[in-house]
Amino acid sequence: MNKPLASLVIFYALGIAGASLIRLEFWIIALTAVITFVLATLAVKRPPFGLILILLLALLTGCLNQKNSFKLSRCHIRNLVNIDRNAIYRVSGFIYIDPESKRSHPWYILRAQELQANQLRYKCCGELLVRISFPQELNYGDNLTLTGKLKKLPLSMGLKQKGRNYFASQGVYVGMLIQDPRQIRFERKSKGLKLLRASFRLRSYLERIIQKPLLPLPASILSAMILGQKRHLPWLVKNYMQQSGTVHILVVSGFNVSIVAFLANLLLKILRFKRKIRVILMAFCLVIYCLVTGASNPVVRATVMGLVFLAAYFLKREPDLYNSLFCAALFILIFRPGQLFDLGFQLSFASVLAIAYLYPKFKRLIRLEQCKNKILKFIAEGCLVSFSAWLGTLGIIAWNFRIFTPVTVLANMLIVPLATLITLCGFAMLLAGLISPGLAYLFSLPISMFITLLLNINATMVKLPLACIYF
Amino acid sequence: MVQLTPEERKVALFILSLALSGIILNHLTKTCCWVAAAVYPAPQLARLNLNQVSLAQLEATKCVPAKIAQEIIFSRDLHQGFSGWEQVREIKGIGKQRFDKLQEFFLIE
Numbered sequence: 001m002n003k004p005l006a007s008l009v010i011f012y013a014l015g016i017a018g019a020s021l022i023r024l025e026f027w028i029i030a031l032t033a034v035i036t037f038v039l040a041t042l043a044v045k046r047p048p049f050g051l052i053l054i055l056l057l058a059l060l061t062g063c064l065n066q067k068n069s070f071k072l073s074r075c076h077i078r079n080l081v082n083i084d085r086n087a088i089y090r091v092s093g094f095i096y097i098d099p100e101s102k103r104s105h106p107w108y109i110l111r112a113q114e115l116q117a118n119q120l121r122y123k124c125c126g127e128l129l130v131r132i133s134f135p136q137e138l139n140y141g142d143n144l145t146l147t148g149k150l151k152k153l154p155l156s157m158g159l160k161q162k163g164r165n166y167f168a169s170q171g172v173y174v175g176m177l178i179q180d181p182r183q184i185r186f187e188r189k190s191k192g193l194k195l196l197r198a199s200f201r202l203r204s205y206l207e208r209i210i211q212k213p214l215l216p217l218p219a220s221i222l223s224a225m226i227l228g229q230k231r232h233l234p235w236l237v238k239n240y241m242q243q244s245g246t247v248h249i250l251v252v253s254g255f256n257v258s259i260v261a262f263l264a265n266l267l268l269k270i271l272r273f274k275r276k277i278r279v280i281l282m283a284f285c286l287v288i289y290c291l292v293t294g295a296s297n298p299v300v301r302a303t304v305m306g307l308v309f310l311a312a313y314f315l316k317r318e319p320d321l322y323n324s325l326f327c328a329a330l331f332i333l334i335f336r337p338g339q340l341f342d343l344g345f346q347l348s349f350a351s352v353l354a355i356a357y358l359y360p361k362f363k364r365l366i367r368l369e370q371c372k373n374k375i376l377k378f379i380a381e382g383c384l385v386s387f388s389a390w391l392g393t394l395g396i397i398a399w400n401f402r403i404f405t406p407v408t409v410l411a412n413m414l415i416v417p418l419a420t421l422i423t424l425c426g427f428a429m430l431l432a433g434l435i436s437p438g439l440a441y442l443f444s445l446p447i448s449m450f451i452t453l454l455l456n457i458n459a460t461m462v463k464l465p466l467a468c469i470y471f
Numbered sequence: 472m473v474q475l476t477p478e479e480r481k482v483a484l485f486i487l488s489l490a491l492s493g494i495i496l497n498h499l500t501k502t503c504c505w506v507a508a509a510v511y512p513a514p515q516l517a518r519l520n521l522n523q524v525s526l527a528q529l530e531a532t533k534c535v536p537a538k539i540a541q542e543i544i545f546s547r548d549l550h551q552g553f554s555g556w557e558q559v560r561e562i563k564g565i566g567k568q569r570f571d572k573l574q575e576f577f578l579i580e
Contacts, residue, residue: 217517234517235532235576266482428489442493445510449496452512459516 009326009333011055015062016337026067033060066337069171070155076126077112078173081150090116090147091176094191096127098140098200098294101231106138107131109172110146129153129167129175136181140200141192145185151175169338199291203227206292209433210426213444218451221250225419226426228252228293237455242401243468244461245390245408249419251344252293254302254352259427260289261306279314283307297332297339298348304328321356325349346396354392359384379413386412398471407467414457422450514578521559521577522552534572539564553579 040053072078092114099108110128153173211219220232241247264285268278290303305324312319332339339345362384371377390408398404425447433440499506529540546562
């Protein structure tokens, strides 16, 4: 492989995956890594040995990072929780991630700062999953004191782990259930980053713009497609989309990020900004959009890729798709190695990698360049992109959901162009809504029509014989 | 004299076409029922009909336990199809939370 970053990241990821299989202690692996480093430094000018040792070092680094993520600091809240299940704790901290809601019951992650047990107070760190069994309005940065029982969540994750452990991959190992409003006490000062707080406020405002002119069903779909908010999305819609293999359109991805970059570029161009300033402002817009949509794995991937492309443009270098993709993977895996086991991460990278690798090969195979009919060529390109992405994610979907969806390619051929149009119209509606609600209402009618059409096509696709096979 | 780049022209064209189609659709929804049906999604696209749902489908939604799902199907057959939500509410084991969940997932037609 002649992509240096790609091979390093692959070996680094292999190290993370292998960490759960290797029973060796952290320090033994660390010692091996140090020896490998010394040998690699000595053999750096000898191509085969030097290269092998560097790749081995990347593998060991991944393994070490994963092992290190399991090791919690002494003051981590999980280490302070007693074995006694009935013990009552008082935890102070602030809401670290914008609260999510499932059927009007919110859950959120609290960054714990102080723990009180048996009238003893401890300074603590780490994140706490809080589930609330009644409707409650909460925001990022709210400073709270919670009283209740703490429950240890599974610590391990990896290849050995049966089933998916979402919260472990997010670094959350303790949970609390709140059943009574009296268990929550609001403190005066709110904490957290101001930029994040502003981003979440902007998201709420944008959600209101979407919800005002549209009916609840199209509004929930548009919110998922543009802002990554799936709180109000009906179960049936999600289920049908999973069965037709088109659920990816409900996720904010690279396409949305590219639209934001394009719109920002266009606006700044009209305002006659200089090229370098334009690039910096575009990068800022991408970061804000990433925060607004909740910084999920696909958005972080697309944002980092976008930033790498912008940096290449800024430095007048040739951008490389593979290097930017693997740079994004490295960026995510360095901070949270457990994300390698997150399904969103796997699907996002597998689909982009498959499109980048397989699509040009298929294109050459069927000699698409020689086709002179533009419409036919456009349709064929769309089919090939869908087919490549489907092939790339086939194994992961079959393994995790026990489902095989032959209808995916056909469904994507029809639904992806429609979803693209809806996304474009949605962004236009958002911008119009910022200017005038009346204008947003005008734009909302075609969007509602396209969404109705999309839902009807999807429902038809699912009803086709052998559309999806469960095994 | 206003000068637009090809990119700007495309965006302007897109926005204008969107506004134009919005105006036309708004007019048509006021006059033709079938256009309104094409613009606004039917509730059946987001929720299942409780009078037509099978036991397996009801269990797949995971909004009620298997035993209560059987009770619902039994009660439906007894009533020869539910005529309203009150009949569902009367089923043993369906409290407020489960009733809310059922209303979110299903419709009665």
